[in-house]
Amino acid sequence: MLRKERLFTPGPVPLPPQVIKALGQQIIHHRTPEFTQIFLSVREKLQKMLKTDKDVLIFSSSGTGAMEASAINFFKKNDTVLVINAGKFGQRWKEIAEKYELKVIDYEIEWGKTYDKDMLIEIVGKFPEIKGIFVQHSETSTTTLHDINFLAKISKKLDDCLLVVDGITSVGVYEVYPDEIGIDVLVTGSQKALMLPPGLSVLWFSEKAKERLKSSNIPKYYFDVQKEAKKQKDGQTAYTPPINLIIGLNESLNLILDEGLPELAKRHEIMAKATREAMKALGLTLLSESPSNSATGVYTPEGINADEFRKILLNIGFRVAGGQDHLKGKIFRVAHMGYFDFMDMIQVIAGIEMALDKIGYNIELGTGVKKAQEIFIKNL
Ligand SMILES: Cc1ncc(COP(=O)(O)O)c(C=O)c1O
Numbered sequence: 001m002l003r004k005e006r007l008f009t010p011g012p013v014p015l016p017p018q019v020i021k022a023l024g025q026q027i028i029h030h031r032t033p034e035f036t037q038i039f040l041s042v043r044e045k046l047q048k049m050l051k052t053d054k055d056v057l058i059f060s061s062s063g064t065g066a067m068e069a070s071a072i073n074f075f076k077k078n079d080t081v082l083v084i085n086a087g088k089f090g091q092r093w094k095e096i097a098e099k100y101e102l103k104v105i106d107y108e109i110e111w112g113k114t115y116d117k118d119m120l121i122e123i124v125g126k127f128p129e130i131k132g133i134f135v136q137h138s139e140t141s142t143t144t145l146h147d148i149n150f151l152a153k154i155s156k157k158l159d160d161c162l163l164v165v166d167g168i169t170s171v172g173v174y175e176v177y178p179d180e181i182g183i184d185v186l187v188t189g190s191q192k193a194l195m196l197p198p199g200l201s202v203l204w205f206s207e208k209a210k211e212r213l214k215s216s217n218i219p220k221y222y223f224d225v226q227k228e229a230k231k232q233k234d235g236q237t238a239y240t241p242p243i244n245l246i247i248g249l250n251e252s253l254n255l256i257l258d259e260g261l262p263e264l265a266k267r268h269e270i271m272a273k274a275t276r277e278a279m280k281a282l283g284l285t286l287l288s289e290s291p292s293n294s295a296t297g298v299y300t301p302e303g304i305n306a307d308e309f310r311k312i313l314l315n316i317g318f319r320v321a322g323g324q325d326h327l328k329g330k331i332f333r334v335a336h337m338g339y340f341d342f343m344d345m346i347q348v349i350a351g352i353e354m355a356l357d358k359i360g361y362n363i364e365l366g367t368g369v370k371k372a373q374e375i376f377i378k379n380l
Contacts, residue, residue: 005314008348009321010140010169010295012191012198013338015248019195022251023244030243036235038250043232045253049261050186050204051177057203057228058249060242063168063189066201068096069223070164070185074132074205074212077101081132082123084115084151088141088324089166093134100218105130111142111327112297114290117150124154132162137170141324143297143333144288145170152182162209168192169294171202173268173337175261184209190245193294193337195252199242255339266379268293271336271345274375278349278368282356287331294337297323299330301361306332313355318348342376 007014015023028034039058046056059065071093075081081102083094086109097104105127109115124130133155137148148165155163162184167176171186172193178186183206190200203225213226222239231238256264272293276286279298287297300306307322307329323331334348349368356363 003315004317006318006344006347008318008334008344010143010192010333010335010337011189013193013195013335014340015197016195016252016255016339018251018255019248023197023248025244025247027243030237030241035243035246038247039232039237039241040235042246042250042253043235045250045257046202046204048257049171049253050179051261052179052204054179054204054206055210055229055232057225057232058237058241058246059201059203059223059228060199060237060239060245061201061223062191062198063166063187063201064092064096065223066187066189066203067092067166069201069203069220069225070187071096071100071102071134072218072220072223073216073225074162074164074185074209075100075102076131076215076217078103079131080105080127080129081134082107082127082130084133084135084146085109086114086142086144086146087111087136087139089136089139089168090134093136093164093166097134102132112144112287112289114144114146120151120154124158128158130158130161132164134164134166136166136168137176138167138173138292138294140169140292140295140333141327142288143292143295145290145292147290148183149181155184156182162206162212169292169337172256173265173292173294175265178204178206190249194249195255195338196245196248200245200249265293267341268336270375270379271340271342272296274342274372275334275336275345275349277375278372279352281371282353282363282368287327287333295321295333295335297327297331297333300332301356304359304361305329309355309359312358313351316351316354316358318351320348342372342379346372346376 171188190196191198
């Protein structure tokens with residue numbers, strides 16, 4: 001029997017047809033005026049998406065590469081940095097920072113929760129020497145949103161602190177305007193809401209962060225922001241770029257800008273809300289107390305292994321993600337980011353209901369779908 005596999009993982013996500021078409025073109029050479037023109041246009045569109053006139057660099061790497069670039073270009077060895085560590089990717093900030101000999105204040109938070117504002121004020125009061133705050137805007141492992149506006153305020157109160165934001169699953173889901181928010185370094189990656197295959201990362205930095213480039217004493221070769229900034233200003237990269245991915249990015253940015261950031265953010269908000277409400281209507285518990293609109297994490301009911309449940313769901317036609325580390329076997333995660341619309345969510349919710357029924361969890365079929373339909377009808 002024909003079974004389609006529908007991708008609902010929080011990265012990679014499905015590719016729009018326009019992007020697939022662009023990716024499939026014959027390659028062009030990168031040291032040509034033709035490539036330079038495309039590259040400059042992509043950079044301009046990235047600036048539009050982020051509502052900024054500052055530098056936006058593109059690296060050939062997955063998102064982690066841009067995270068590493070943030071740590072090694074804007075800091076000095078022994079700088080004290082605060083890591084908001086509330087999941088797998090918060091932990092990654094800590095590991096990167098420690099690898100490059102930054103002194104990490106590890107603000108560890110239970111998975112599924114966000115930081116406590118009073119606690120944050122207390123930490124910052126105790127360590128005025130903090131030179132950077134590292135955070136995920138959207139912590140994908142726990143599908144949690146952290147309030148970066150408040151962090152920006154706190155960061156500004158410190159003497160000389162940069163707010164470094166991993167926007168890997170928030171850029172293209174929310175309106176993330178780093179100048180307005182008060183972010184200093186923002187990174188994202190291609191295989192999330194930018195609707196591309198993996199392989200590109202993006203790094204934006206503020207004027208204040210730019211000043212730090214001169215004094216950074218951490219060794220770097222490939223991820224050298226100053227070197228890249230110089231080249232990319234003129235529409236070239238220091239090393240061979242993934243040419244077709246950049247051509248694909250040109251298309252996905254067209255889609256994003258054509259939809260408009262406010263509309264795009266609203267679409268994600270409604271899809272995420274409908275999914276959350278559907279899951280609750282089915283009697284399931286959400287993982288996050290501060291849920292992100294990029295993906296929804298859900299506990300499987302008591303006694304049901306989430307990975308077994310995911311196998312059934314895959315057999316029905318939906319690939320969703322599982323839990324990482326200690327959440328393995330306990331949760332599943334459904335993506336909303338990128339090329340999804342309301343009816344995609346209705347489909348996956350219906351699939352989840354069928355898988356729950358199949359695994360023996362007693363529900364009335366259609367309960368979650370109905371809830372989502374009601375929410376979507378209100379927003380048509
Ligand atoms: C919030 C967040 N940060 C970092 C990463 C790591 O990105 P990559 O796997 O592209 O290196 C991911 C990937 O899922 C992510 O969701």
